[in-house]
Amino acid sequence: MRISLETMKNELERILLRVGFDKKRATLCASIFTENSLVGVASHGLNRFPLFIDYIRQGYVNPTACAQLSSSHGAWEQYDGQLGPGPLNAYDCTQRCMEITRMHGIGCVGLCNTNHWMRGGYFGWMAAEAGFALISWTNTKPNMPPWGGTDCHVGNNPLVIAVPREKGPVVLDMAMTQFSIGRMETASQAAEDLPIDGGYDVEGNLTRNPTAILSTNRPLPLGYWKGSGLAILLDLLAALVSGGLTTHQIGQREIEHGVSQVFIGIDISQAACLTMVNRVVDQLIADLRTATLVEKDGMILYPGERALRTRRENLEKGIPVDPAIWNQVISIP
Amino acid sequence: MRISLETMKNELERILLRVGFDKKRATLCASIFTENSLVGVASHGLNRFPLFIDYIRQGYVNPTACAQLSSSHGAWEQYDGQLGPGPLNAYDCTQRCMEITRMHGIGCVGLCNTNHWMRGGYFGWMAAEAGFALISWTNTKPNMPPWGGTDCHVGNNPLVIAVPREKGPVVLDMAMTQFSIGRMETASQAAEDLPIDGGYDVEGNLTRNPTAILSTNRPLPLGYWKGSGLAILLDLLAALVSGGLTTHQIGQREIEHGVSQVFIGIDISQAACLTMVNRVVDQLIADLRTATLVEKDGMILYPGERALRTRRENLEKGIPVDPAIWNQVISIP
Numbered sequence: 001m002r003i004s005l006e007t008m009k010n011e012l013e014r015i016l017l018r019v020g021f022d023k024k025r026a027t028l029c030a031s032i033f034t035e036n037s038l039v040g041v042a043s044h045g046l047n048r049f050p051l052f053i054d055y056i057r058q059g060y061v062n063p064t065a066c067a068q069l070s071s072s073h074g075a076w077e078q079y080d081g082q083l084g085p086g087p088l089n090a091y092d093c094t095q096r097c098m099e100i101t102r103m104h105g106i107g108c109v110g111l112c113n114t115n116h117w118m119r120g121g122y123f124g125w126m127a128a129e130a131g132f133a134l135i136s137w138t139n140t141k142p143n144m145p146p147w148g149g150t151d152c153h154v155g156n157n158p159l160v161i162a163v164p165r166e167k168g169p170v171v172l173d174m175a176m177t178q179f180s181i182g183r184m185e186t187a188s189q190a191a192e193d194l195p196i197d198g199g200y201d202v203e204g205n206l207t208r209n210p211t212a213i214l215s216t217n218r219p220l221p222l223g224y225w226k227g228s229g230l231a232i233l234l235d236l237l238a239a240l241v242s243g244g245l246t247t248h249q250i251g252q253r254e255i256e257h258g259v260s261q262v263f264i265g266i267d268i269s270q271a272a273c274l275t276m277v278n279r280v281v282d283q284l285i286a287d288l289r290t291a292t293l294v295e296k297d298g299m300i301l302y303p304g305e306r307a308l309r310t311r312r313e314n315l316e317k318g319i320p321v322d323p324a325i326w327n328q329v330i331s332i333p
Numbered sequence: 334m335r336i337s338l339e340t341m342k343n344e345l346e347r348i349l350l351r352v353g354f355d356k357k358r359a360t361l362c363a364s365i366f367t368e369n370s371l372v373g374v375a376s377h378g379l380n381r382f383p384l385f386i387d388y389i390r391q392g393y394v395n396p397t398a399c400a401q402l403s404s405s406h407g408a409w410e411q412y413d414g415q416l417g418p419g420p421l422n423a424y425d426c427t428q429r430c431m432e433i434t435r436m437h438g439i440g441c442v443g444l445c446n447t448n449h450w451m452r453g454g455y456f457g458w459m460a461a462e463a464g465f466a467l468i469s470w471t472n473t474k475p476n477m478p479p480w481g482g483t484d485c486h487v488g489n490n491p492l493v494i495a496v497p498r499e500k501g502p503v504v505l506d507m508a509m510t511q512f513s514i515g516r517m518e519t520a521s522q523a524a525e526d527l528p529i530d531g532g533y534d535v536e537g538n539l540t541r542n543p544t545a546i547l548s549t550n551r552p553l554p555l556g557y558w559k560g561s562g563l564a565i566l567l568d569l570l571a572a573l574v575s576g577g578l579t580t581h582q583i584g585q586r587e588i589e590h591g592v593s594q595v596f597i598g599i600d601i602s603q604a605a606c607l608t609m610v611n612r613v614v615d616q617l618i619a620d621l622r623t624a625t626l627v628e629k630d631g632m633i634l635y636p637g638e639r640a641l642r643t644r645r646e647n648l649e650k651g652i653p654v655d656p657a658i659w660n661q662v663i664s665i666p
Binding site: 071073074075076078103104105106107108110133135145146147148149150151153154159161163170172174178196204222223224226227229230232233234235236237239240241243246247248249264266267268270271272277280281283284287288290291292293294295298299300301302303 | 404406407408409411436437438439440441443466468478479480481482483484486487492494496503505507511529537555556557559560562563565566567568569570572573574576579580581582597599600601603604605610613614616617620621623624625626627628631632633634635636
């Protein structure tokens with residue numbers, strides 16, 4: 001089942017208006033959720049929408065709260081998200097980060113007390129399409145064991161790095177678990193194995209079975225100790241740069257809310273015209289394409305390429321949706 | 334065999350003076366190589382010193398060249414390393430990054446046309462001990478296949494993230510390969526297997542045999558496609574932020590020289606007194622220690638903790654050296 005972009009956006013907007021968003025913010029928030037489904041990340045698009053509405057109705061997310069400046073240190077500013085909608089807080093802080101970056105060459109916004117931004121890559125694309133490089137990450141509740149441990153004390157803290165390019169930006173969007181929770185849930189529902197080990201089973205052995213991993217709650221950090229270490233540093237910096245909570249502190253709340261995020265922009269157009277930037281990026285991609293392939297009919301993709309292809313296809317054919325979830329969404333009271 | 338810190342430093346300094354370093358720069362460069370061995374990274378300390386001298390004598394590294402400002406964009410500056418000694422260029426740019434950061438809250442130095450910085454963690458410790466957070470990375474020659482390919486088109490581009498702390502900073506220093514080249518060479522020389530798969534053998538199967546991996550030149554990116562993607566983004570940003578070469582372009586030279594580096598500092602003391610920073614970091618580490626252990630006598634280490642322990646032990650007992658390498662160094666003509 002496929003739904004047109006307009007249909008999905010209008011439907012989500014209608015529901016957001018009903019739970020207390022004003023018109024402008026409902027439109028933006030609906031378009032972020034729709035875009036995430038459009039590029040193939042339904043787990044942080046349509047499929048997550050019912051939970052998002054649920055958190056609003058339970059009072060965890062305040063639909064009218066906006067990020068407020070709490071302190072300024074030149075090219076680095078701190079905002080308090082006031083537990084507003086995560087995608088809108090992240091959108092506003094990406095916007096503000098670009099303004100600071102334009103003034104100072106590099107700029108940083110730390111955002112505390114915010115909520116799940118859904119798909120971090122959205123903000124990478126947003127900055128890159130405006131000509132900026134962006135390095136951004138969020139912390140999360142504890143959902144990954146530290147290396148050497150079996151219970152979750154570390155977040156999988158998704159990291160986004162984006163670089164502009166005329167033919168479509170290069171955007172990395174990755175969680176510190178080998179597989180994102182959303183990816184494992186999707187595989188588990190489809191009763192499919194993961195392509196490589198993604199965590200531990202109840203006996204403590206590495207496994208490709210997503211259901212087993214979700215039941216032990218022991219996903220594998222990417223690169224074993226390396227992903228665990230990177231997640232710890234991203235968490236520390238998120239808390240210190242935003243003045244907000246660490247993963248450990250978020251874990252003391254009944255559900256994940258009040259997370260910390262960082263947005264660092266670099267206005268590379270101040271050193272090189274965008275033609276030169278395009279040339280550097282295009283040359284790198286062209287060189288990747290010359291690699292000898294593992295599989296004859298394989299292909300080397302650059303980060304963000306799959307999203308771009310999926311986006312084009314879905315713009316033309318409509319956005320694939322799970323009919324059960326679509327019906328759940330349109331019947332949200 | 335163990336050598337005292339002073340003996341090693343004096344010996345390296347003596348040789349550096351002989352190959353054209355002035356007194357001040359010889360002292361600093363010798364102390365960086367010595368420190369790297371002191372914290373247990375001999376592969377980028379004493380063991381790499383003969384090659385470093387060789388590159389100077391072959392003219393790849395100019396001992397008297399210093400990084401020069403090439404352009405300034407507010408809180409972001411670009412330096413040309415003029416093919417000077419990598420550790421000294423990185424030292425000077427870390428220093429300059431901290432000055433800019435003090436002025437603007439966040440600061441960035443891009444360094445092009447430089448050489449191997451040896452152990453990136455050195456500069457993380459340097460910034461963190463001065464109270465700054467640092468995010469820094471370098472690109473390298475192509476030494477890792479992109480995901481889906483079998484030949485090297487991507488660098489393993491080590492990434493450093495450092496956060497200050499009174500009892501010893503938290504410092505991540507990791508290459509994008511599951512194991513650094515130095516680590517695999519050490520294991521290969523000792524005829525020891527790696528603890529987990531580190532790359533591919535000649536049949537294209539994953540293996541723990543470091544000799545097999547070094548012979549196929551197919552090390553595994555950390556987290557498979559994820560490390561490959563992260564390495565591509567770090568390379569692009571290194572080239573664009575510094576105005577320097579990408580990994581692909583470095584690969585066109587006969588040996589690795591003229592690499593690109595980025596140093597981003599955040600003066601977290603402008604938002605939180607260091608007592609508060611210590612509290613945040615100490616709490617996170619204390620929480621990690623409460624994790625249930627995989628192995629009863631195991632321990633959860635934070636990034637940088639092993640280096641700190643090794644450093645203390647070696648300061649007391651002397652720095653362990655391979656006698657053959659020590660003799661090779663002291664007899665450098």
